[in-house]
Amino acid sequence: MSRVFRRLSSTTTITVKATPSKDHFHRQLPTSSFPKGYLATGIHVGVKKVAGVLDVGLIISTSQHPASAAACFTRNAFKAAPVVVSDQILSQNGGRARAVVVNSGCANAVTGRQGLDDAWAMVRETDALLPPLSSSSAQNHTLVMSTGVIGQNLPISKIVQGIRSQAAEDRSLASDFAAWERAAKAFMTTDTFPKLRSRVFTINGTDFRMAGMDKGAGMIHPDMGPATTSFGPLHATLLGCIFTDAAVSPRSLQSALTYAVERSFNSISVDGEMSTNDTILVLANGAAQQNNGQVVEIDEETDKQGYEIFKTELTQFAAELAQLVVRDGEGATKFVTVNVKGAPSYEVAHQVASRISTSALVKTAFYGEDANWGRILSAAGSISVPHLDPSKVSVTFLPSDKTASLPVLVNGEPEKVDEIRAKEILSLEEFGICVDLGGLGNEEATYWTCDFSYDYVRINGDYRS
Amino acid sequence: MSRVFRRLSSTTTITVKATPSKDHFHRQLPTSSFPKGYLATGIHVGVKKVAGVLDVGLIISTSQHPASAAACFTRNAFKAAPVVVSDQILSQNGGRARAVVVNSGCANAVTGRQGLDDAWAMVRETDALLPPLSSSSAQNHTLVMSTGVIGQNLPISKIVQGIRSQAAEDRSLASDFAAWERAAKAFMTTDTFPKLRSRVFTINGTDFRMAGMDKGAGMIHPDMGPATTSFGPLHATLLGCIFTDAAVSPRSLQSALTYAVERSFNSISVDGEMSTNDTILVLANGAAQQNNGQVVEIDEETDKQGYEIFKTELTQFAAELAQLVVRDGEGATKFVTVNVKGAPSYEVAHQVASRISTSALVKTAFYGEDANWGRILSAAGSISVPHLDPSKVSVTFLPSDKTASLPVLVNGEPEKVDEIRAKEILSLEEFGICVDLGGLGNEEATYWTCDFSYDYVRINGDYRS
CATH class of the missing domain: 3.10.20.340 (ArgJ beta chain, C-terminal domain)
Structure with a gap:
């Protein structure tokens, strides 16, 4: 019951036990468990200085159905440029988006006008990689995320050049496990392993797939909500995105995500710190149904039962992804x-x-x-x-x-x-x-x-x- | 700009710089700067195991004017027994109290019925040391505080015996600096120096004195209010008490303390932790005026100017005491x-x-x-x-x-x-x-x-x- 009363009276050394290895949380997953109609990759463009370390990730929907999208963004007052831009795109497009681009190494936060221009440049360049759709306009289909140091500008020309390389013949965008894994690696900052999971689930007799990745190890105590709502006092950089080949109406996708995030990403803490960049995105491209002709979107009003199954699957999946972040928490041994x-x-x-x-x-x-x-x-x-x-x-x-x-x-x-x-x-x-x-x-x-x-x-x- | 990505992959040693010595914050103060009409001491009764380490402090008013008293208590839902008892006494006596008893080494928190009995026993024994007053009842003049480990019962017979020793001929209760210093030492837990200050101030041409002591180094992020109010979400063990020989009405003493605590003890943090025991007390015994015949209490309605001077002095003094806790924060180098x-x-x-x-x-x-x-x-x-x-x-x-x-x-x-x-x-x-x-x-x-x-x-x- 005696407490250590004394301070360290002289420079001393402390023996610190090893942090347990987290490598076993990085898993090989069957390509068949990944959602149809997506291409993914991660590339090195030079935001991070070490050669070959992936720093830009791309996931694009190739589905002919215009994917619906939903998001929960940080409630921090100092929202980073990519948060502001993604929010604006979702709102302008009525909850539709077809691609996600992410960079690690620089948060593009507190970067003023230049920061916004850079985030829009990432959107534009990724848009150019998308297959044309007859049913929607040609612009702003891409949601953007950044993570890294605050208060520094992106090396935007390197990023633009990197994204453009994916339009070339030797592009690495693909749909196999290795491609998804590259994308997950491009998210990493202080993470010690790429955080990637997939699952297959069934609604009304039809199989669907879901894949998700996230990153984060410090500055983790997110409090995120849909952009249009305003909550009370708040509290990482946590980035995550989930992709499914189910079709869900934009409104129902947002309400399912809001529910899921509250019980997953908003229920984790490494250090009690909310970030300027925290973002969770979900895309639903309906590619699982495309062979059956017309795509019918799951909606909470017209298909309550289907919606509830989707919401439960999304919540469980989000919780699994969220827990990976805590397992990899900076310095965490428990x-x-x-x-x-x-x-x-x-x-x-x-x-x-x-x-x-x-x-x-x-x-x-x-x-x-x-x-x-x-x-x-x-x-x-x-x-x-x-x-x-x-x-x-x-x-x-x-x-x-x-x-x-x-x-x-x-x-x-x-x-x-x-x-x-x-x-x-x-x-x-x-x-x-x-x-x-x-x-x-x-x-x-x-x-x-x-x-x-x-x-x-x-x-x-x-x-x- | 490169971040330390890796975790400690094996047991290793870290070089830690020495925590700067805080000894110079322990100051010798002139006895003349301490308030009149108080006796103080600190004794070893055996709550703490190391022989001679002071663990019970006593400060009693000997003024013939019944001292007014005010308090701010922790807003923690699991209030320790001494908090419950002190609150009750203040409320029953209409803001009057003439003594403070404190023990360190055991918080008497989460100790059920026994805990309450023990706190009342400390009150009763200290009451017995007080000189009789013609103007007030014989009971419950003492406010009680405890600090230390949660969930353990006090060694109450040792404490009772220790307090009784102060009624004997060889008692150590006195009014010089050394006596106040003993009291301040009896508050200490993880503190590296006793936190004691005094000051002289003037209202309407009359000199008054103020002395105060506090303790705390960890579990420090108090959020305290007067017992009768109810605030929103909250946030140490921090214990402090201030004694003055000015006379202040109970109501005005409470409002001055509430204002002062908000801008002092409620504005410090070591680790963001609110305790079950946080308590700040103030006693005003009017002893400075006693030679002038009738004691007139300062009141915000009848003497606005005098009240404002007192409130400002109390706030500045409380801030100085509060800062000492942060300076001695566990592991603090800044x-x-x-x-x-x-x-x-x-x-x-x-x-x-x-x-x-x-x-x-x-x-x-x-x-x-x-x-x-x-x-x-x-x-x-x-x-x-x-x-x-x-x-x-x-x-x-x-x-x-x-x-x-x-x-x-x-x-x-x-x-x-x-x-x-x-x-x-x-x-x-x-x-x-x-x-x-x-x-x-x-x-x-x-x-x-x-x-x-x-x-x-x-x-x-x-x-x-």
Whole structure:
């Protein structure tokens, strides 16, 4: 129970354990599980200085059906140029877009007029790669994303030249796993592995496919919403995009994405930091149905059942992608699931889970493998929950290895905790904590977070030098 | 501009610079600057295991005027027993109290019925030390505070015995500097120096004195209010108490304290963590006037001018005490003043300053002495400020050595920053940053924070073991 009172009185060395390898989260996936009607690639144009490191990614729809698109953007006041431009395109096109272009290495944020011009140039050049469609105009089919350092301009001529190379004979745009993997790699900044997943799902007897990629390891605590809404106080660069060969109406695609993002990307935290660039995009090109003649878009009003299946698939898929970001969190040695239940509303449960997941004291205790439930309770209590009765609150540690859970606080009373068992659970790379607010309601929320380690300080104490 | 991409692939050692010594903030103060009519001491009773380390503090008023008292308590839902008890006493006595008892080493938080009984026992025993007053009842004159580990019961018989020893002939209660210093030492947990200050001020030609002590180094991001009000979402253990020999009406003492706490203790952050025990108390015993016959209490309605002087003195004094906590922040190597101006309201300015001051990315950049203004801007932008125009926002670094300030963003446009000069400023132990929101109004707020270092992780990654 003695605490380390002293500060470091002289320059000293600290022994830091290795961060577990995350390589096994990078998986080989069957090409047949990827959505039809897309071409993807990643190329090196020189935004990043190291030769051969992919820094521009392209995913384009080749479907004759004009793909619908939806997005959730950062609520940060200082929105980066690509966020402003993508938002504008989606709104002008009534929720239709056919391509995504991304660069890593430079965020194109706080770059004024030049930044907007550069983002539009990326759109224009990618548009030129798209097959012509009889049913839509020739302009602004591309959504754009950037990630990297803030306050620097893009080397736009290198990027333009790179995108144009994909119109040449030796272009690398393709539809196999390796092509999708190149695109995912082009997203990476401090990521240690490319984050790419795919899945096959069935609606009304028809098979559809979904592929998605994301990036992010630090500055991760997104709070994103559809561009047209305005929310309260907010909170990464997190970029992600999901592509499906289902056909979904723009309106229903947006409402499914908004629901999914709240329960996935808006429910993760590495360091509590919202970025100027956070963006999640989804494209639905209907290519799975194209052989059947006319494409019918799934819509929440006309096909409630189909919509609900799609929404559930999208939410689960988004959660899987979101979790990859936490697993790769800067300096992270633990993956922790925080569940808050017994809440009067999802919002309250989400707010309490978020506060626990961002607490520096809780996260350093995780790093120290210390079952310090007092810190969890104190963090939870810093959120104002009406009618909360401390004498009904319970806290439980949940091991990931299917062994017995460990209650540490039951109805407001501390348990006699077996410290050896507690240490066993906390020494796992994955575990969970459950906070039961004690019957205020039946709502619950789940958040995913990581620990706070020496390596986070190392990585971020010396970013630009 | 290259970032450290890799994680630590094997167990390694990190060289950590020494935390600067804070000893010079512990000052010898003239006894004449301490308020009249108080006796103070600190004793060792055995809450802390190391022999001789002070763990119970006592400050009692000997004034014949029944002292008025005011408090700001944590807004945490899991209020510790001493918070509940002190709140109840203040409310029952109409804002009157004559003593403060504090223990360190155990927070008496999440301790159920036993915890409340123990807190009441501390009150009763301290009451017994007070000189009888003709004008008030014999019970519950003492406010109680605790700080330390959550979820453990107090060794109450040791504490009771210790307090009783002060009724014996060899008691250590006294009014000289050394006695006040003993009291301040009894507050300490992870603090590296006792935090004690005094000052003399004048109202309407009469000299008054004020003394104050506080403690705290981690779990510091208080959000405290008077017990009877209910605020929105909240956010240390921070304990502080201030004693004056002025006479102030209970109502005006509370309103002056509420104002002062907002601009001092509620404007500091070490790690963004609100505690279950945060408490600031103030006692005003009127002893300075006692030789003049009848005591007239300062009141905001009957003596506006006198009240305003008192409020200003209290606010400045509270800010000085609050800053000591940040200077001694766990692992802190920097003391940073964050000023946000051009805001439409104090609340907005305070909210933006708070967000910058708690950002892990901003604070690790401070540790790395990196003028990464993009992180400051991104943190500021995560607060929803209506009508904010990014093209009007400016950010400036302010050195503490009176050399020229360094603008890094002017009206939304990044400056060509002289990185050598930036490094010079950030290598100082103290500096400031100013964020101008660009003419949304004339309101401003100041926050005090520290950096986020390896040593914070070391101290908190292994608290209980």
